[in-house]
Amino acid sequence: xxxxxxxxxxxxxxxxxxxxxxxxxxxxxxxxxxxxxxxxxxxxxxxxxxxxxxxxxxxxxxxxxxxxxxxxxxxxxxxxxxxxxxxxxxxxxxxxxxxxxxxxxxxxxxxxxxxxxxxxxxxxxxxxxxxxxxxxxxxxxxxxxxxxxxxxxxxxxxxxxxxxxxxxxxxxxxxxxxxxxxxxxxxxxxxxxxxxxxxxxxxxxxxxxxxxxxxxxxxxxxxxxxxxxxxxxxxxxxxxxxxxxxxxxxxxxxxxxxxxxxxxxxxxxxxxxxxxxxxxxxxxxxxxxxxxxxxxxxxxxxxxxxxxxxxxxxxxxxxxxxxxxxxxxxxxxxxxxxxxxxxxxxxxxxxxxxxxxxxxxxxxxxxxx
Numbered sequence: 001x002x003x004x005x006x007x008x009x010x011x012x013x014x015x016x017x018x019x020x021x022x023x024x025x026x027x028x029x030x031x032x033x034x035x036x037x038x039x040x041x042x043x044x045x046x047x048x049x050x051x052x053x054x055x056x057x058x059x060x061x062x063x064x065x066x067x068x069x070x071x072x073x074x075x076x077x078x079x080x081x082x083x084x085x086x087x088x089x090x091x092x093x094x095x096x097x098x099x100x101x102x103x104x105x106x107x108x109x110x111x112x113x114x115x116x117x118x119x120x121x122x123x124x125x126x127x128x129x130x131x132x133x134x135x136x137x138x139x140x141x142x143x144x145x146x147x148x149x150x151x152x153x154x155x156x157x158x159x160x161x162x163x164x165x166x167x168x169x170x171x172x173x174x175x176x177x178x179x180x181x182x183x184x185x186x187x188x189x190x191x192x193x194x195x196x197x198x199x200x201x202x203x204x205x206x207x208x209x210x211x212x213x214x215x216x217x218x219x220x221x222x223x224x225x226x227x228x229x230x231x232x233x234x235x236x237x238x239x240x241x242x243x244x245x246x247x248x249x250x251x252x253x254x255x256x257x258x259x260x261x262x263x264x265x266x267x268x269x270x271x272x273x274x275x276x277x278x279x280x281x282x283x284x285x286x287x288x289x290x291x292x293x294x295x296x297x298x299x300x301x302x303x304x305x306x307x308x309x310x311x312x313x314x315x316x317x318x319x320x321x322x323x324x325x326x327x328x329x330x331x332x333x334x335x336x337x338x339x340x341x342x343x344x345x346x347x348x349x350x351x352x353x354x355x356x357x358x359x360x361x362x363x364x365x366x367x368x369x
Contacts, residue, residue, distance in 0.1 A: 028078030034355040039067040039136050041347030050338045067347070068136045070103075080110040103151050114160050121153045124176060125169045125194035127207035127224030129237035130257050130275075140324045140343060142257050142275050143285045143300055144241060149176040152190070167196040175211035177220075188212050203228040213245075220245055220283070233263040245282055253281035267310045273324075274303035280331065287328050287339070296330035296337075304343075316353065321346040 044062040074084040086104040106120025123132075130138065130145055138145065154173015160166070175190035177183065190211040197204035205226035213220045221244055228237040236258070243253040257275030264270055277300040279285055284295040306322025323344050330337040 029075065031073075031075040031355060032082075033072055033074035033084070035072045035351055035353045036070070037072065037136060037349065037351040038069045039347060039349040041065055041067055041345050044344040045341060047339060047341040051335065070136065077107070082108045082110070084108075114162065116158050118156045118158070119154075121151060122156075123150045124152055124154075124173070124190065124209070125156065125171045125192045125207060126150065126209055126222065127194060127205040128226040128239040128241060128257075129205060129228050130226075130239055130259070131224070132205055132226065136349060139306065139320065139322055139345065140273065140302065140304055140326075142255055142277055142302075143279075143287060144255055144277060147286055149179050152176065152178060153184075154190075156192075165198055167198075169194040169196070175213070175220075177211060177213045186215050188215075201230055203230065218245065235261040243281065243283070249281050251278075253279045253283065267312050267315075269308050270305075271308065271322075272303075272305050274301070276301040287330065294330070296332055298329040298331040298336075300326065300328045302326035306345075316351040318349040319347075320349070 042062070042064050045059065047059040047061075049058075069089045071087045071089055072085070074082070076082045084104050084106060086102070088101040088103065090101045102121060104120075104122050106118050106122050108116055108118045110116045126148075130141065131148070131150070152174040154171055156169055156171035156173075158167055158169040169192070171190075171192040171194070173190060173192075174184060175188045177188050178186075188211075190209065192207060192209045194207040195204060197206075205224070205228075207222070207224045209222040209224070211220045211222070212218070223242045225240045226237060227239070228235070238258045239256070241255050242251070244250050255275060255277040257273070259271060259273040261269055261271045277285075279297050279299070281297070284297060285300070286293050287296050287298070287300065302324060304322050304324025306320060306324075309319045311317060323342070326339075326341050326343070328339045328341075
C-alpha cells in the first residue's frame, strides 16, 4: 500500500513540473487543485441501553481515531473540459469495485456558458446541506447521512441561468442501493433532479429522486429540501427529507436536521446541530444497540453544541470540539429497545495545498533568475 501511495505522489509531482515548465507556452492543461486533507479525533462515548440486563451493560468507550485521509486533484484539460478526483487513502481494498474508496472521479464538458455535462463517479445530486457537506466537515449526523450510499457512477446535464442564481441538474446513474460487488449488474438505476439556488442571503438544495431498489422494479422516491440562510456572522441550514415506496408509506420515513454556525471572533465559531428522524417504513436503519450494529425501525433524535477554531496565520488547520447527545428507539419488537448516548469529541483537521506551495516556490525562483 505504501509503495502505491509513493508512486502516486511521484506521478503527481512529475505532472506538476511538466505543467510548470510548459505553462507559458501551453495553456491546454491547467492543474487547479492538488492537496491532501486529514482529520484525527479523540472520542468518548457513554451509552446506556434499556431494558437493562447483565448482557446490556452501560458502555464507556474512548480513544484516538483517524477519521479521514483524502487526496484531491482537479484541473482544466483544455477546450472546456475539466476533471475532479477525490480519493480516500485507506489501507485496505474495496469490496464493491476498483473505485470503492474513490468519492469523485469525473470529467466535465462545459459546451455552453450555461450548459455542462459530466460523466463519472460523484455524489448523487440529492438535496440537503448536511448531505452536501464534505464528510470531513461532518462531526455527528443523522442515520440517513450515515447509511446513504451516495457516491455512484452516472452522467448528468446541468443548466445555470445568466445571473448564476439557479442551477438545474438532471442525473442518471446507479442508485444508492448498489452496495455489493454484483449489484451494479442488476440494473439498479436512479434518476435525480436537483435545484441549486444561490441568492444573497438564501440558498437552496431541493431535489426529487427516484431509485430502483430491487430487480422486481420496486421504486423508492426521495424529496429532499435543503434551506440555508447566510449572513455576515451567521450561517443556518434546515433540511427536510421524505422517503416513500408508495402512497400508503407517506410520512413513515422522514427527518428534519438543522445546524447553526455563529462567528464569535477571528477564526473562532460556535455551532449547534440537532435533528429528528422517524422510520417505520420498509427500509431499515443500521443503529447501534447494546454495543453492536442492528438493523431496526424506530426514531432517533440528537442535539449537540461545539466550537471550531482556525488560526488566522494557519488557515489550513482547524481545531474542533463538541458534546452531543443521541436517543434511539427500536420499535419493531414487542419490547421497545432504547439507547441513550453521549459523545464528547475533540479533534484536528489539516489541509496541505501542494499547488499553492509550488506556485509560490516557482514564482520565487523565477524572480531570482
